[in-house]
Amino acid sequence: MTESVLDYMTRLGRAARAASRVVASASTAQKNRALHAAAEALDAARAELTAANELDLAAGRANGLEPALLDRLALTPARIDGMIEGLRQVAALADPVGAIRDMSYRPSGIQVGKMRVPLGVIGIIYESRPNVTIDAASLCLKSGNATILRGGSEAIHSNRAIAACIQRGLAAAELPAAAVQVVETTDRAAVGALISMPEFVDVIVPRGGKGLIERISRDARVPVIKHLDGICHVYVDALAELPKAQAVAFNAKTYRYGICGAMETLLVDQAVAAAFLPAMEQMFTEKGVELRGCARTCALIQATPATEEDWSTEYLAPILSIRVVDGLEQAIEHINRYGSHHTDAIVTEHQGRARRFLAEVDSSSVMLNAPTCFADGFEYGLGAEIGISTDKLHARGPVGLEGLTCEKYVVIGDGQLRGQNA
Template sequence: MNELIEKAKKLKSASDFLKKTKAKEKNEAIRQIAIALEKNMDYILSENKKDVDIARKNGVKEALVDRLALNEKRIKGMIDSCNTVINLKDPVGEIFDSFLREDGIRISKMRVPLGVIGIIYESRPNVTVDATILALKSGNTVLLRGGSDAINSNKALVKVIKEGLKNSGIPENSVELIENTDRALVNEMLKLNEYLDLVIPRGGKGLINFVVKNSTVPVLETGVGICHIFVDESADVMKSIDIIDNAKTQRPGTCNTVETVLIHKDIASKILPDLKKRLEEKNVEIRGCEEVLKHIDVKPATEEDWATEYLDLILSIKVVNDLDEAISHIKTYSTGHSESILTEDYLNAMKFVEEIDSAAVYINASTRFTDGGEFGMGAEMGISTQKMHARGPVGLKELTTYKFVIQGNYDVRG
C-alpha cells in the first residue's frame, strides 16, 4: 500500500469520528495546535530556512521567496488565526431554512461536514496551518499536498500540528501530509473518489488548470488573481496613489495584489507623474499603454501584459476614456478575483459594482483585503473564483454542506 492510499484511509476513518465531535473538543484541539506552534517556533523556522536557502540558490524571484518564507511574526499570525477560528461559531449542526407544512411535517436543512478534503498548494507554508484549523473546526479531515519547494517547512508544521492533536481528544490522523514530492501522486490523488469528498487547488494557473481538467473528485476552484484598480476622474489623487502602492507592493507575490491599473483620461496627467515616483521608490517596474507613455517614461505594455498575473513588482497601466471602457477591459482580462474602483461619484461606484462580476468588488479600498482573515473568517482555504457552492474567501461555512431533516408524526404520502 503506497503512502497516498494509506493516509487517505486513515483520514476516512478519522472523518467518521470528527463529524460527531462537539465544538468544545474541536476548539481544544486547535488551542493545542496553537500551543505547539508557539513551543516549536525555532524548529519550524530552522526547517523553513532550508527551503528558503534552496529557493534562493535556484534563483527564485524574491517576491516568490517571500511567499515561502516564515518568520516569528508570520508564525504568530498562524497562532492568531488559531485563536480567531476558536472564537468563530461552529457551523456544524446549524438548522436553517426550516418550514412547517400544512400537514404538520417540518422540513429543515442541517449543516454538516463535507468529509475528507484534499488541498493541493504551492509555496506558502501558512496554508498548512490555515487548511488544518479550518478543516477541523468544520468537522472535516484534511489531506495536504504542498509543493516540493516547501517540503521541509510543511513536514515540520504537520509534525507540530500532530503534537498538538496528541494533547487533545481528536485523532492525530485527522491531518495528513503527502511527503512524497513525486508529481505523479497529484494525478493519483485526483482520482481518490473512494476517500476524498473535495479537492481544492491553491496556486498558479498551471496547477489549477491541471486539477480542474484531471480530477474525478469534485473540485472547488480557487483562482488566479489578475486584479484591477480603476481610478475614476473624480478620485482623490493622493489617496488613490496610497491604495495602488499598498495593493502592489505590500506583498506582490499574493493573488490579491493588483496587476493592472486603469486610469480615466481626465485624471491621467494629475496622477501618473506622482504615481510613477512612488512606485519607482518601491522598485516597481511600470508598463504603460501609448497614452501612459505620453505622460511618463516607462516600458511599453504589450497585449500579453493585460493577461498576466505577475506575482512580482511589475504593474501594467492603461489610460481609458471612461468607466464603460474600464469595465469592458476588466470583463476581458479579469480572472474573477478582485476589482476596485476609486471614485467620489456614487453612481459610477454603483455601476461598477453592478457590472463587474468578480468574487470581491471594492469601492475606495485596496484589493489586498480579499483574505479570509481580513473578512473575519480567521483563515481561508483559498479564494474561490467559481460561482457554485462557494465564492471569495473559503471559510468554515464554505467547507460544509447540508442535509434535509424531515420531522413527521408517522405520516404517509397521500
C-alpha cells in the same frame, strides 16, 4: 515502502473517510481542545521543528533551491510563533457546523430549513511553506473535515515534524489520528492518486504556483477549490475624488507586490486622465514602480508602451499597466475580458456608476473606493482563509470555515404525508 503508492493513498483515503465521520460529529469544545493541544505541542517541540527544518534547508541548498524558495521553506522562531498563534485564532473562531437556518413551515405542515455540515475529506496540495500544514489542518479540523495534506518534497521533514505535533493535539482531544494525515511519500504519483479518489476525497484545495494549480484542475476527478491568477484592476471614474483615488491606487499596487490582490492594471476615465495621471506617475516612480501604458497614457506621462499581453499579465512585481478608457462601459468590458475574476475596484462618488460597476463586474470581489489589496480572509472577517476562489460554484472569493462546509436540507414533520394534506 513495500506497498504501492496507490495502495498507500487508498489506505490514507479510507482512513480519512472513516475519521471524517467522527470529526464531523465532534463537539466544538473537543475540536478546540485538539487545536490548543497542538499549539502547546508546537511550543514544546521548537528544537525538534528547527532540527527537522534544518534537514530540509540543507537538502534544499544542496539541490540548488533558489534563495526565495529557501526563505519560504525556513521555519524561523517567528514563524513557529505564527503557527502557534494561528492555531489559537482558529480555536477562537465560531464553529460553523450544525447551524440551522431558515426553518419555516410549508403548506403541507412540514418544516424545511438548512443545516451547515462539513464537506467530508479535504485534500490539500501545496508547495514549500511548511506553515500551510498548520493553517490547512486547523481550518479543516475546526470545520469538521478530515484532511490529507500533501506538501512539497522539499519540506517533507518539516511537515512530518509539524504533523507529529498535530497528532499530539488530536490524541489529547481523543480524536482519530486519521483526522489529519500527512502524505509520507515524496513520490509524485501520490498527487495523482489523491485527486482521483472521489470515493474518499470530497474536494481538493491546491495552493501554490499557477502551473501546479492548472495541472491539478485539469487532471482532478474530484472538485477543486482554486484560483489561478489575480489580475486586479482599479478604475478611476470621472467623478472620483482624485486625492482619494491616488491613495487607493497607490495602496492597491504597493501594499505588497506579491499578493494576488495587488493591482496589476490601472484604468482611468479619459475625462480625468490629464488631472490624475501625472501625480500618480510621480508617486509610482519614486517608489520604483515601472509603468506601461496605452497610447493615451504615454501621451500624458512617461511610460513604456503596453503590449496586448500586458493587459492579461499578473506581474506580482513593481510593474503596472495603465489604460485610459472612454468611460465606465469600456472599463467594465476591459475587466471582464482581461481580468481573472479575482478582485476589481472602482473609485467614484457617482452612486449610479458605482452601483453598475459592482453589479456588472464579474469578479469574486468587487470594491468601491477601496484598494484591491483588501481581498483577504482576515480583512473580510473570516478569521483565516484556506485560499481565494475565483470559481463561480460553491465558494467565491476568500474561503474560510464556511467555504469548507456545505448545507443540507433538514425536514421536520409529525407524520405529515405527501398528497394528503390540505
